[in-house]
Amino acid sequence: xxxxxxxxxxxxxxxSTWEGESLLYVLRERLxxxxxxxxxxxxxxxxxxxxxxxxxxxxCLVLAAAAEGRDVRTxxxxxxxxxxxxxxxxxxxxxxxxxxxxxxxLIVAVHDLLERHPQPDDLTMREELAGNxxxxxxxxxxxxxxxxxxxxxxxxx
Amino acid sequence: MPVLVPETLEExxxxxxxxxxxxxxxxxxxxxxxxxxxxxxxxxxxxxGRLAELRGWVRDGDHVVLGAGVTYTExxxxxxxxxxxxxxxxxxxxxxxxxxxxxxxxxxxxxxxPAGDGVTALVALGGTVRVRSTEGERDLDLxxxxxxxxxxxxxxxxxxxxxxxxxADGPQEFLKLGTRNAMVIAVASVALVVEPxxxxxxxxxxxxxxxxxxxxxxxxxxVVDWTTGTAAAGAADEFGAxxxxxxRPIDDHRSSAAYRRRAIEILAKRAFLRSFxx
Numbered sequence: 001x002x003x004x005x006x007x008x009x010x011x012x013x014x015x016s017t018w019e020g021e022s023l024l025y026v027l028r029e030r031l032x033x034x035x036x037x038x039x040x041x042x043x044x045x046x047x048x049x050x051x052x053x054x055x056x057x058x059x060c061l062v063l064a065a066a067a068e069g070r071d072v073r074t075x076x077x078x079x080x081x082x083x084x085x086x087x088x089x090x091x092x093x094x095x096x097x098x099x100x101x102x103x104x105x106l107i108v109a110v111h112d113l114l115e116r117h118p119q120p121d122d123l124t125m126r127e128e129l130a131g132n133x134x135x136x137x138x139x140x141x142x143x144x145x146x147x148x149x150x151x152x153x154x155x156x157x
Numbered sequence: 158m159p160v161l162v163p164e165t166l167e168e169x170x171x172x173x174x175x176x177x178x179x180x181x182x183x184x185x186x187x188x189x190x191x192x193x194x195x196x197x198x199x200x201x202x203x204x205x206g207r208l209a210e211l212r213g214w215v216r217d218g219d220h221v222v223l224g225a226g227v228t229y230t231e232x233x234x235x236x237x238x239x240x241x242x243x244x245x246x247x248x249x250x251x252x253x254x255x256x257x258x259x260x261x262x263x264x265x266x267x268x269x270x271p272a273g274d275g276v277t278a279l280v281a282l283g284g285t286v287r288v289r290s291t292e293g294e295r296d297l298d299l300x301x302x303x304x305x306x307x308x309x310x311x312x313x314x315x316x317x318x319x320x321x322x323x324x325a326d327g328p329q330e331f332l333k334l335g336t337r338n339a340m341v342i343a344v345a346s347v348a349l350v351v352e353p354x355x356x357x358x359x360x361x362x363x364x365x366x367x368x369x370x371x372x373x374x375x376x377x378x379x380v381v382d383w384t385t386g387t388a389a390a391g392a393a394d395e396f397g398a399x400x401x402x403x404x405r406p407i408d409d410h411r412s413s414a415a416y417r418r419r420a421i422e423i424l425a426k427r428a429f430l431r432s433f434x435x
Binding site: 001018019020022041042043044046049052055056057058060061062063065066068069070109112127128130131132 | 158159160162182184185186188189190192193194198199202204207230252253254255256258259338339340
């Protein structure tokens with residue numbers, strides 16, 4: 001079965017695949033976009049987070065063949081031509097990146113969080129990021145990165 | 158495993174009529190877990206989650222009609238959350254933002270997991286579920302729609318179009334017990350819906366489907382002073398005990414039956430105390 005996928009504004013034709021493949025698998029193994037990470041494959045860990053028509057979802061739970069005509073945005077589209085996004089920079093500055101496995105999913109999730117809550121309090125951060133597991137940081141540095149990115153946006157607005 | 162993505166409800170019904178027993182795909186939060194793990198290999202998949210006719214909700218007098226494709230995130234948003242607080246609370250307890258953005262009310266109802274949060278809230282709300290096939294539409298009673306674990310009154314050639322539930326006319330509570338706040342499947346849950354003169358209590362994860370605690374409901378209706386919305390001290394304890402007695406939990410990998418029964422007693426009591434002051 002062949003179908004089309006729109007990823008980061010580019011149309012791709014996915015050819016001759018098994019129809020049960022998840023969006024995560026197709027992104028990584030067929031389209032050469034390995035930013036979304038595969039771990040639990042059951043929506044528990046958030047390391048495969050992408051935006052689907054603007055909504056944060058786990059790409060492992062999206063049937064790729066049923067995502068034709070929808071707009072997929074991955075972590076690969078976060079950085080602009082001038083370099084890292086403000087959230088990516090804040091993750092580096094705050095030391096929120098350790099092993100790095102959860103980082104792409106969290107970067108996508110934090111961009112989504114700050115769109116909806118420009119100045120999130122701690123409880124909002126914890127609730128909004130509850131679907132992204134990190135086994136290194138204990139989340140302290142990640143929350144610090146969110147505060148840093150939010151404050152920098154507010155200061156430059 | 159052909160995947161069909163119909164563009165209209167009519168096309169979806171025709172696709173189902175041609176392949177009765179095809180697997181319906183809505184948010185994917187259940188089906189894809191099975192496919193990824195190699196446990197599920199559907200013959201045919203019909204994608205219904207994005208059908209325009211199943212999206213959104215409307216108020217219809219003293220009822221709300223919710224499309225089967227309404228997500229948990231949408232259930233949590235105002236003004237819907239105030240019209241149906243028990244549904245909003247149940248939705249908020251589901252998974253994570255990622256799961257709530259994908260999972261749908263129709264999917265939860267159709268999957269009919271005994272641990273389903275949305276379905277437990279819907280059974281407490283009461284009302285009807287509309288199903289549709291090429292032969293037409295049927296309105297079925299929400300209270301009896303789930304017939305067993307992962308079984309419903311939906312025929313294989315039908316899909317769920319919408320649910321019609323009453324607008325809140327009194328306190329509503331959804332309480333759920335699990336091992337952590339987020340990403341948890343209910344060990345036990347209760348959905349309490351109060352209307353003038355009547356109380357409905359549905360319990361999740363303690364039976365083959367949502368279980369109604371009819372004796373607890375009748376007790377509450379008789380013990381509450383409906384002019385003031387208060388109840389005598391001690392009534393909540395009896396309500397909790399009657400709820401626990403009506404639960405039919407089993408031992409499984411998530412909890413023991415004894416723990417679930419005790420959890421129901423406390424959750425039902427707590428829901429009662431939050432709804433009626435003494």
